[in-house]
Amino acid sequence: MSERVVPEPQRRRRRPTRQGVVLSRELIIDTALRLIEQHGAEALTVRRLGAALGADPSAVYRYFHSTDDLLLAIADELIGRAQAGWRPTGDWRADLRAIGLRIHTAYLAHPQAALLAAHRTTGRTHETAAVEAILGVLRTAGFPDPEAVAIYHAFVDQSLGFAALDAAALALPAAAAAADLQVWQASYGRLDAATHPHIAATAHLLSTDMRRSGYPYALDLLLDAAAARLAGAAAAATEKG
Amino acid sequence: MSERVVPEPQRRRRRPTRQGVVLSRELIIDTALRLIEQHGAEALTVRRLGAALGADPSAVYRYFHSTDDLLLAIADELIGRAQAGWRPTGDWRADLRAIGLRIHTAYLAHPQAALLAAHRTTGRTHETAAVEAILGVLRTAGFPDPEAVAIYHAFVDQSLGFAALDAAALALPAAAAAADLQVWQASYGRLDAATHPHIAATAHLLSTDMRRSGYPYALDLLLDAAAARLAGAAAAATEKG
């Protein structure tokens, strides 16, 4: 086989499939995303994708080297969607909060792809744009460079980490996901107060709280701490100068 | 079939396999961890596990209902190793910091397994013990229950999220990992100051900072914010009472 995939710009012969569909990378990515969205993460198999497209499953390999290649392409699409239309307001805290929540929700909209995407450094245009935007918010807010970089690092990795964690939970097969949720009511709700007093005292709070993502609260904690450090840096500068 | 698995305490007939190995849940878990460690996460299949054990693959189903069941057992084992030997000191902040770092390092010791396990709720003994310990630290420190639960949630998911993220980086094939690191020097180091002023101004800081995990710093930020909220709650209580 050696090279089955032809780069998109060189494609010229758009032969329709037996069922009359004209394939393209874009169409395949959109169809894959729709498949994940409608029928769950485990529905994305090459055979099912072929069926959904109205083409032989192996036709997908004319456009992507492997399913991993396809998933990375989907991931790249997600990064673009997360950033689309964002503009800074000048309020650093509100801006960072908005960016964080955007990343989180964009990834969670397509958990399967998020799992693969979250931990890679691509260096591509969408990524560099995001890095520049976040650093810009921090530096114009008045954070000294070393602090700005450290907070940038913590902020981004926390966002991606939570996104990956929450995406993974969503990407679970339905049965496993239900079981995981059930644990908080079943197991933790019935633990003996003698052996596990703290869990017993807060079981009702736990079972409702663990249903939601912990990200928004964690994000607020991070922004709180950052604000405190900014105030500290400003005070030190005033005192000194 | 209905029930193939016999609970561990009721096992009595320890028949060796054809190759002379005496199976047990513990042996299977250890072997699975070793398999993942040596040959990557994708090497954990029932067939390969059987081969590594010196037993028929289906023998695994005498000890675990499914591969997911096995995975949960592995996850709980990792939690157990993280907590092994930990004792509270009475200083809530130091205690939480120690637990967080323990979780992080325990998962990073088995990056491939961490990737599979970090996002599961097991409800098993090691996990409940860890939950009880963390909640205990927070509640005896004086956090009101709702706040204790919220901070618990943020703390745990932050630890697991970073663990998963950093584990993923460690688990990458050597070539891909090197490429990812290189990006920070190559791509980001050469961006034009006109189009990306903030990155250009901090490129040297970025390339050194992104080499390390952002977790310790993010953890400190979280603890800072928690301490501030505890102080606020204490002040409100004093004022009121």
Add this chain to the structure above:
DNA sequence: TGTGCTACGTCAACGTCGCCGACATAACCT
């Protein structure tokens, strides 16, 4: 020491998966 029960290791098989080599044909170029 012998006998019966059954836990547990083994075997073969099912349906699914990703992926690939070979083939056929329609779209384009000249």
Add this chain to the structure above:
DNA sequence: AGGTTATGTCGGCGACGTTGACGTAGCACA
């Protein structure tokens, strides 16, 4: 109009998780 070749289709390979049936070896009890 004819040749080239990109691209859709077909059949099949090896691996996957999982299961039902089978046999045998270990234990309990005599």
